[in-house]
Structures are given as structure tokens and as C-alpha cells.
Amino acid sequence: MAELMTLYWHPLYRSVRVIWLIKEMGVEEDFRLIRYKKNLDAAAVAAFRRDVHPHGTIPALVVPGEGSVLESGAMTMYLADRYKKLLPDPKYLKDYYDFIVYANTTLDELMEFFCDMWLLKFVETEERQARMRDKLNTCFDYLSTRLEGRDFLCGDKLTAADCVLGYNIYIFAVLRDGELLQNHPRIRRYYDHFRTRSAFQETTRDDESYLNTLNR
Incomplete structure (x- = not known):
């Protein structure tokens, strides 16, 4: 074995x-x-x-x-x-790698900022908050364009890229009841495509209780 x-x-x-x-x-x-x-x-x-x-x-x-x-x-x-699972069709290979690295670099930085500020109560200046919101909105505008006509990042099927970048969207969605996604309907639609999947729900089952401890 x-x-x-x-x-x-x-x-x-x-x-x-x-x-x-x-x-x-x-x-x-x-x-x-x-x-x-x-x-x-x-x-x-x-x-x-x-x-x-x-x-x-x-x-x-x-x-x-x-x-x-x-x-x-x-x-x-x-x-x-x-x-050899959750791989993209060859025509989406460029997007597959690009989205994974984009999530691990650009989106992770922004996600950490808002988690630190809202969940861990870090103090940030209004100027920096505004700057990071503008940067996040730019990212969401870009992703909205890339998701046009697609259910998932690499076409009509979920790939490993969705597990990476979808995690960022999930965290943004649970922060303050999705306040950061309010003006981005295509991002919310993308979130709706994977949040009801049984594997995702099983994975995030422990998160609600942990969130409650942070929000006390």
C-alpha cells in the first residue's frame, strides 16, 4: 500500500x-x-x-x-x-496557468489585506483602504471580462484553476456578507456556479464556526 x-x-x-x-x-x-x-x-x-x-x-x-x-x-x-484530473482543455492551457498564478499573487495580497483589516481588526488608514479597494475593483473588472461567456475560468468545466482562484472569491464573498462583490454581478454569478457543489460545501463546512470565533 x-x-x-x-x-x-x-x-x-x-x-x-x-x-x-x-x-x-x-x-x-x-x-x-x-x-x-x-x-x-x-x-x-x-x-x-x-x-x-x-x-x-x-x-x-x-x-x-x-x-x-x-x-x-x-x-x-x-x-x-x-x-490527470481537473485539467483544462488544451485551448485553455494559457488561461489555466495565468489564473492560478494571478490568484496566488495579485488576489492573495488583496485578500490578506481585507482579512487582516476586517477579521483580525488590523488598523489601516483610509487612504490605504481606498487604494486597495480600487485595486480589487480593477481585478474584478478584469475577471468579469475574462468570464464573459464562461461558467468557469477555463470554459464550461471546473478545473484546478477554479479551486485556486475560486477560493479567493469565496473569501471575498464571506467577508461582511459579500460587500466587496456587490457591484460585480458576473463575479457573483461565477461564485454561484461553484458554491453549491457538494465538494466545495464539504470543504468549507468548518469555516462558519471558525468565522464566528473571529467575529466575536
């Missing part, structure tokens, strides 16, 4: 992308999911940094005989290629 891959995860974190992908592919039996606990003792932190993730963060995917994959976008591409 092949040794299981191990994914270190936490609700609302980028590990959501990878768990969603795993469930969509129907390969849960190949994985061991370990919910990462904060405030570990010094010895446990040192062991995690040594054996799993040099920065001591998550997500982290440990592949037996190969080591760790550290970036959520890389994890989804690696696993989609490994299982």
Missing part, C-alpha cells in the same frame, strides 16, 4: 484550495489531513520547521519520498497533473 500524502490545513486558510481539489477529484483516501494547531510549544514548532515547512506556516503538502510542496497553487497544479 502506498504511503499517504499529508496535508497540513486550517479553516479559511489557503489549504481550502487543496482540500477542495482533493474532494473534487475523489481521492481523499490518498491523504492524511492534519489540522495545524497554533501556539505549539517550541519543540513542536522546531520539528515542523525542520520536517514540513521551513517558515512554520501552512498549508504544507508532504509527498512521501519527494518532500514538501509549500505553495497552494503549486499543490493544486502538482496534484491535478499527478492524477
Whole structure:
């Protein structure tokens, strides 16, 4: 029997992308999911940094005989290629790679800003808030254009790119009841295409209770 891959995860974190992908592919039996606990003792932190993730963060995917994959976008591409599932039609290959990297860089930066400000109560100046909102609206306008005539990022079927970028849209949708998506109907429509999928709902089941602890 092949040794299981191990994914270190936490609700609302980028590990959501990878768990969603795993469930969509129907390969849960190949994985061991370990919910990462904060405030570990010094010895446990040192062991995690040594054996799993040099920065001591998550997500982290440990592949037996190969080591760790550290970036959520890389994890989804690696696993989609490994299982030959949730891959795009060849005509969408450019879009597939572009959307995954776009999500991991441009959208992740914006998502972190609004999560830090609204969920973790970080103090930000009005000027910076306005600047980041403008940048996010520019991103949504761009994505709206790219989604014209499509149900998903790479045509009419869900791919690993949707698990990556769709996670960003999901987080934007749950922040303040979707305030950030109000003026972007095509983005909301895209969100509606995947939020009712059983794999997505199973993946995000733990997020509501965790959100409640942050909003107290």
C-alpha cells in the first residue's frame, strides 16, 4: 500500500484550495489531513520547521519520498497533473496557468489585506483602504471580462484553476456578507456556479464556526 500524502490545513486558510481539489477529484483516501494547531510549544514548532515547512506556516503538502510542496497553487497544479484530473482543455492551457498564478499573487495580497483589516481588526488608514479597494475593483473588472461567456475560468468545466482562484472569491464573498462583490454581478454569478457543489460545501463546512470565533 502506498504511503499517504499529508496535508497540513486550517479553516479559511489557503489549504481550502487543496482540500477542495482533493474532494473534487475523489481521492481523499490518498491523504492524511492534519489540522495545524497554533501556539505549539517550541519543540513542536522546531520539528515542523525542520520536517514540513521551513517558515512554520501552512498549508504544507508532504509527498512521501519527494518532500514538501509549500505553495497552494503549486499543490493544486502538482496534484491535478499527478492524477490527470481537473485539467483544462488544451485551448485553455494559457488561461489555466495565468489564473492560478494571478490568484496566488495579485488576489492573495488583496485578500490578506481585507482579512487582516476586517477579521483580525488590523488598523489601516483610509487612504490605504481606498487604494486597495480600487485595486480589487480593477481585478474584478478584469475577471468579469475574462468570464464573459464562461461558467468557469477555463470554459464550461471546473478545473484546478477554479479551486485556486475560486477560493479567493469565496473569501471575498464571506467577508461582511459579500460587500466587496456587490457591484460585480458576473463575479457573483461565477461564485454561484461553484458554491453549491457538494465538494466545495464539504470543504468549507468548518469555516462558519471558525468565522464566528473571529467575529466575536
